[in-house]
Amino acid sequence: MPIARTWSIALFGVCGIPVEIEADIGVGLPGTTLVGLPDPGLREAKDRVRSAVRNSRCDWPNRKLTLGLSPANLPKVGSAYDLGIALAVLAAAGTVPEGKLAGTVLLGELSLDGRIRPVRGVLPSVLCARDHGLRRIVVPNDTLAEAGLVDGVEVLGAGSLAEVLAWCRGAVALRPAPEPRAHAAPTVADLADVTGQPEARWALEVAAAGGHHILFLGPSGTGKSMLARRLPGLLPPLSIDEALEVTAVHSVDGSLSPDAPLVRTPPFIAPHHSISIAALVGGGARLAAPGAISKAHRGVLFLDESCEFGANSLDSLRTALEEGEVRLARARGVVTYPARFQLVLATNPCPCASPTESDCTCSAMTRRRYLGKLSGPLLDRVDISVQMRPVTTMHAHLAERPESTATVRERVVAARGRARQRWAEHGWLTNADVPGPRLRTTAAPDRDATALLDRGLQRGFLTARGADKCLRLAWTLADLAGRSRPGVDEVAAAMDLRDRTAI
Missing domain, CATH: 3.40.50.300 (P-loop containing nucleotide triphosphate hydrolases)
Known part of the structure; x- marks a missing residue:
């Protein structure tokens, strides 16, 4: 029973977790089963991938096919796993060699004709791949510049499934990430x-x-x-x-x-x-x-x-x-x-x-x-x-x-x-x-300055959080004035900036 493995990334917010995609071609009635908590959009991937493989002039295995996404208890959302699923199936069928797939993350949604569509979250996915020791990542061409912002990992771009298959066979080279370009700062209102x-x-x-x-x-x-x-x-x-x-x-x-x-x-x-x-x-x-x-x-x-x-x-x-x-x-x-x-x-x-x-x-x-x-x-x-x-x-x-x-x-x-x-x-x-405890201890102004805050607290003009805000403002006013530490004037000005009487 041949088994092949590829890698993709599951995103939770801006944090990623590597997902191992396993394809097992076994004995039984022809059919495809996808396991590993896929969402409805990902559950449809087997139909998208089958059409993409056939339209890329490859044969889909007419046997019992089981696709597993590990960790199995981790929810999988989105269509970015399509490319990884396709390569895992074709590697298990012996259509492409597995050599270049080891340690390579594959991201991209497949269209029915085999084109690789861009997906969201490419940058955090590349960061995750690098942090987990995965040495290479293949992304859609449209997101290649975004993926190239990360150092320490080989980033390659592809436009179609057929192009990735040819790369696996050593027939072509995929596009490397371009050098990050300096762009002019946007015009801001004066x-x-x-x-x-x-x-x-x-x-x-x-x-x-x-x-x-x-x-x-x-x-x-x-x-x-x-x-x-x-x-x-x-x-x-x-x-x-x-x-x-x-x-x-x-x-x-x-x-x-x-x-x-x-x-x-x-x-x-x-x-x-x-x-x-x-x-x-x-x-x-x-x-x-x-x-x-x-x-x-x-x-x-x-x-x-x-x-x-x-x-x-x-x-x-x-x-x-x-x-x-x-x-x-x-x-x-x-x-x-x-x-x-x-x-x-x-x-x-x-x-x-x-x-x-x-x-x-x-x-x-x-x-x-x-x-x-x-x-x-x-x-x-x-x-x-x-x-x-x-x-x-x-x-x-x-x-x-x-x-x-x-x-x-x-x-x-x-x-x-x-x-x-x-x-x-x-x-x-x-x-x-700066947190409040630090402001009230080693970073506190002199006693005359803090006496103003004490009076505000006693009379109910300030809360404890409000007093901390005044201390932060006083430090900012001191920085603007080039002073090493806030004094009475800065604390008084900070309290004036927090005046709530008009509200």
């Missing part, structure tokens, strides 16, 4: 376009320098959305490790560009307020797919008109804001996606969104109910609150020259460099990443 709002511009700079969450509160037309959309331009480019993390999430989501697969700039995700909780946090009927918060990993999640979002949707962000990841439990397993993002909220103070308070027709109860969508626990996780002021004159603003994004980014990058150097031994990249 901060100089924002008219007035010096306090909000300063708060945005502080948020960018420390990785802090921020809330813009004010009437329509004051520049809340304009400021939020300029935040990614103030952030430094992603490092290689960060870029691979972000690219892996977008690969699983299927939103990568074939021409420039590596995401080098912080993503900016701005969902509509009608988004469901599953689309925001992640979800799915079987194994959960990434949501908007994971696609914003290492970037910015902007919730415009945040009070129009459902209260449950907003509160679903609370755990991710604290832990930097989201765990989605389904019947077939728990999937973890990274979700370390900067949250930017923008909202009007009331439903009528009147430009001035004198024109507002909303009652106090209406305003309270409207802003009540932003719950206390959620606001406690937001570091900075900014009250936007209506623009009352254009002449003065047109006469002055606001600072550009490039100018502000220089200060942001310098401040982030100081924070990274200070926390390097702990692995923290920004002040927002």
Whole structure:
């Protein structure tokens, strides 16, 4: 009874597990059995693969065929196993030699005529193959540039099953992965376009320098959305490790560009307020797919008109804001996606969104109910609150020259460099990443500065989490000012940035 083996990858979130595909041609009535917890899409693979093999001028074994996917208790989802199944069957039938299949991962969906279609999650699959000692991986040509981002493993591309069969026989060579190309950074909106709002511009700079969450509160037309959309331009480019993390999430989501697969700039995700909780946090009927918060990993999640979002949707962000990841439990397993993002909220103070308070027709109860969508626990996780002021004159603003994004980014990058150097031994990249116990012990300011926080705690203006947020902000303000440690002025300014009286 001939048996052949090939390899593929099962993805759980952005983590992969090698799957051994075994094909056994035995005695019995002709038929194909697929075992190993396949989902309905994968269960149809035997029909797709049979047609692809026949249309590639090969014979399908007219005998009892058993296909096993191991580990058997691991759910298998998707069509990326097609190529591995086809090669395992043909190797078991003696149609192709097994020599090159040893230690080779095969990824790709087969069309009925034998073409290899692209699949999602190629980058995390290549990372998994490398980490588990598999020396070679064959992927569809359309995803070759994405797979080539990973060093330490041989990456080959193929366009059809017939091409892979010829490669196994030594007749042709498959396409190697191209060298990663440098692509021009995307054009970002300039901060100089924002008219007035010096306090909000300063708060945005502080948020960018420390990785802090921020809330813009004010009437329509004051520049809340304009400021939020300029935040990614103030952030430094992603490092290689960060870029691979972000690219892996977008690969699983299927939103990568074939021409420039590596995401080098912080993503900016701005969902509509009608988004469901599953689309925001992640979800799915079987194994959960990434949501908007994971696609914003290492970037910015902007919730415009945040009070129009459902209260449950907003509160679903609370755990991710604290832990930097989201765990989605389904019947077939728990999937973890990274979700370390900067949250930017923008909202009007009331439903009528009147430009001035004198024109507002909303009652106090209406305003309270409207802003009540932003719950206390959620606001406690937001570091900075900014009250936007209506623009009352254009002449003065047109006469002055606001600072550009490039100018502000220089200060942001310098401040982030100081924070990274200070926390390097702990692995923290920004002040927002530093845990509270560290802030309250060896990294605490002097006693005069912490006395301000003590008074805020005693009077109920601050929670314990809010005090930690103030300490993180104080460190960011010190970094922007080039000081070695925050003092009374930085702590007072941090408390002012967290002022909640207008909400």
